Amino acid sequence: MTAPPAPGRVTLVGAGPGAADLLTYRAWRAIARADVVVHDRLVPLEVLDDLGPDVEVIDVGKAPGKHKVAQDGINDLLVEHARRGRHVVRLKGGDPFVFGRGGEEYAACTAAGVAVEVVPGVSSALSVPALAGIPVTHRGTTTAFHVVTAHTRSGEQELDDTAVSCVTLRTATLVILMGVSSLPAIVSRLLDAGADPATPVAIVEKGSTPEQRVTRAALDLAAKRADEVGVRAPAVIVIGDVAAEGLLEGVSGDSGRRPGAARA
Structure with a gap:
């Protein structure tokens, strides 16, 4: 019999105000261990340069009046990939819980039975x-x-x-x-x-x-x-x-x- 996939999880990571060196050590560690990174527009993209070729990177960045993916769609992405046994890092500018809609993403994950963790960011x-x-x-x-x-x-x-x-x-x-x-x-x-x-x-x-x-x-x-x-x-x-x-x-x-x- 084929073993069931390992349970996936989501980590909401605060990327800070823009400079890559203002990410916390815990944030760097989470990114390094990700299978999927779902990122916003105003995050320091250089932190993704050293990811392995098998890591999937998904840009869901929002600009005023221009949303590549609606919030409900982002929530669904996180749950979908986690249910496939993957470690999903949701990389958000600033702190996930300061006007970042991180609370909505956290709630969507828990409602779907997906384990979720928060890595605070520098607001x-x-x-x-x-x-x-x-x-x-x-x-x-x-x-x-x-x-x-x-x-x-x-x-x-x-x-x-x-x-x-x-x-x-x-x-x-x-x-x-x-x-x-x-x-x-x-x-x-x-x-x-x-x-x-x-x-x-x-x-x-x-x-x-x-x-x-x-x-x-x-x-x-x-x-x-x-x-x-x-x-x-x-x-x-x-x-x-x-x-x-x-x-x-x-x-x-x-x-x-x-x-x-x-x-x-």
Whole structure:
């Protein structure tokens, strides 16, 4: 009799903000042991260069308005390959459980009886500001931060009251992911709610990569400035006093600029 195939499994792996060397050791190890890698658009593809010829690589990357594979289709892919006895690595940008729909994929696997594991990743919400010299919390400035996404199911930007109050009351740093196209609406919403027009804003494009660039402006001019310099996704938007240039000790005129990074 032929032995049944070994049970497959799925590992949800966070690939971090973009730079390959910001993957964790556990993430590298999972990728090295994969039979199948199902990856997103904004992951460092060089981590796949050393995979063996028998490893299947499937690109399911999503761009605004362009989805190669719908989410239900991705869920089905993971389950299908795992049921064939394969180790499936689902490689996702940032952290799988921070606006990455990793929870949906985890639930789909468990509902299908497929073993699933999570390897946390370095979230762009924290790492990209840090790489630009912007602490999301800073003693004497703010002790809290609030992270939101501007990409909703309806496709419209909707800041909730908590996000708005972070800025209007200056109680916390507001970090916005996937918000470049919604920046004019974000600015209008905050100003209409009574936010100080001079509130510092920093936009960090392509964080952790050689093309990283930081654009700064006051809140009321942020959308205009972003348009003038041609800000493009992927980018992380930081709104609050921590985004002020020269905040950190010993910094004068170069806050938000890492060695080799461009600045607008």
